[in-house]
Amino acid sequence: MNDRLKQRVLQAAEEALSRQQYVSPIDIFIGMHLLQPVHVEDWRKGKVPYLEQVIQGNLNKITFSMKCFHAWTKEKGLKPSPTVYLARTSGPKRELRFSKSGDLKIEQFYRTHFISSTLSEIKQKKLQEKLDKPLELVVFRTIQNSQCSQCKKELHKGSFLFMEAGQPLCLCCANLNDLEYLPRGNAQLTRLAKKESSKSIVVVEFSRSCKRYERQGILVEKEALKKAELEISELD
Numbered sequence: 001m002n003d004r005l006k007q008r009v010l011q012a013a014e015e016a017l018s019r020q021q022y023v024s025p026i027d028i029f030i031g032m033h034l035l036q037p038v039h040v041e042d043w044r045k046g047k048v049p050y051l052e053q054v055i056q057g058n059l060n061k062i063t064f065s066m067k068c069f070h071a072w073t074k075e076k077g078l079k080p081s082p083t084v085y086l087a088r089t090s091g092p093k094r095e096l097r098f099s100k101s102g103d104l105k106i107e108q109f110y111r112t113h114f115i116s117s118t119l120s121e122i123k124q125k126k127l128q129e130k131l132d133k134p135l136e137l138v139v140f141r142t143i144q145n146s147q148c149s150q151c152k153k154e155l156h157k158g159s160f161l162f163m164e165a166g167q168p169l170c171l172c173c174a175n176l177n178d179l180e181y182l183p184r185g186n187a188q189l190t191r192l193a194k195k196e197s198s199k200s201i202v203v204v205e206f207s208r209s210c211k212r213y214e215r216q217g218i219l220v221e222k223e224a225l226k227k228a229e230l231e232i233s234e235l236d
């Protein structure tokens, strides 16, 4: 049984590596069909307490698979790159938990991406930066009237809403009320405000003509926006 399991681990590992030039424990479980992408999504949104809860198979199977995977990354000479996984919720920044035990060593292993050593130094670095970038939170500007699922406030066309667990929330209920909208168009101001703000959220709106979401601007802390404006006025 263990031999077959090992084979499945290595197959998933090889496939992920050749597809994306890096491989993470999550890729292995998905490749082995022990983990559904939709469950990963739920976990990333903070709806699942720890990832192992939604991985099929008992702890022995999981542990054995990770041991095989770890040995394989060493054999291949892959470069470990620790990544931060933040919950995609509107509240304060929170690192996601992987294991039932919460053991630091295990958590650290789960958070690691293993990067192909055949990539050039520059490409390795770029990939590392990309993987390190936390997933962006997004707020939608509605193109039709909607309603907050919590306080039932009407959200008229053009107002902001945040989707949490598939339900629309007004910015108040999403705890994003302290943020101010900065429309796109001033690249310098946007960059400075983002730098000053501990939280910045992209605002998108669905374009019917292009059939995709387009960036409209960002939401940043009011104080950060003020500071950024001041900095720019001092430069002039």
Ligand SMILES: [Zn+2]
Pocket: 148, 149, 150, 151, 152, 153, 169, 170, 171, 172, 173
């Ligand atoms: Zn509300």
